[in-house]
Amino acid sequence: MTRTRPTKKAAQVALRDMERELADTGVPDETAVANQSTKAWFEQWLENTETSLAPSSWATNRSAVNLWITPTIGHVQVSKLGAQHVRKVTKAVLDAGRAPSTAVRAHSVLLKGLSAALQEGRRVSPAVFHVPAPNVGESERDAIPLDDALAILAAALDTDHAARWVAALLQALRPAEARGLAWDAIDFENETIDISWQLKPLPYKVKGDRASGFRVPTGYEAIHLENAYHWVRPKTRSGRRLIPMVPWMKAALVDWRDRQTGPNPHGLLWPAEDGSPQTDKQDRREWQSLLAKAEVPAYDLYAARHTTATLLRRAGVDDETIVAIMGHASILSTKAYLHTDTERARDALAKVAQALQLEG
Secondary structure (H helix, E strand, C coil): CCCCCCCHHHHHHHHHHHHHHHHHHCCCCHHHHHCCEHHHHHHHHHHHHCCCCCHHHHHHHHHHHHHHHHHHHCCCEHHHCCHHHHHHHHHHHHHCCCCHHHHHHHHHHHHHHHHHHHHCCCCCCHHHHHCCCCCCCCCCCCCCCHHHHHHHHHHHCCCCCHHHHHHHHCCCCCHHHHHHCEHHHEECCCCEEEECCEEEECCEEECCEEEEEECCCCCCCEEEEECCEEEECCCCHHHCEEEECCHHHHHHHHHHHHHCCCCCCCCECCCCCCCCCCCHHHHHHHHHHHHHHHCCCCCCCCHHHHHHHHHHHHCCCCHHHHHHHHCCCCCCCCCCCCCCCHHHHHHHHHHHHHHCCCCC
């Protein structure tokens, strides 16, 4: 079996891969490899990566493979794929009326899978890697205008979950962070919130079969709550952060803690009515209901985070502090994550609260 590489270093990597392959499976059937279909290869690739990728990333890859790649070009041999096949996958997504961002994801997954095939010695035409990704267009996600943000907050004050929506607009919590927030992460004495976990569903090893267990990558930190829902660590260390509570937020949480009733076996701040973890669909439905009550456009829930970032920037807060509060190094295309002290973050969030007319 011969495998060629453009550089000595790449050849050495390929050699090590071949040695591991031979140790695991013996001498491969070269004819079978050469004639392998795109469907067969991508099934193998998904199996190879299920213990190394975060569950959400792996599920995104599987979805793109099953919905777009396999139905469109799965019958074509990997060695015979060309630029036209890459474009065909993109066209299939767009012809189905899906968003350009979905076409971009399918394109990315296709090239990642073919790059892995190349690394494992499959013959892949260089042409496939030169097909540009489709144009995703302008992002529909933007900051909520201040007047609309004020209207949302005014409507939220008449709901039990007022603090949930201020947590999004003022504390920059991601939806999965808010849904997974537990009372033991709230330090009322020091007025801080520990954002170290998110609430995410993990896929079952066999789809729909709860007895099959969950697909948990090696080294992935996850704590099972119920059904498919787990507390999981953010994908980057910068996502874990300790953020200060401004006085309004603290008062709202104290009020909610004292009024919260019903079952809550996991100690969540905002569980579903039966005490189970709130799903993404339930969370978004409540958000859209709030927007309708406030008589504002149907903003994406993530737009609330953009609002926090925009207000921080408008208040003249430095990039280092913004990045630390947001817990995401690239949310404003700023430099990599840097630590900031709690008091600086507290002062910055107080400026946002003032802009939202929550503080005197």
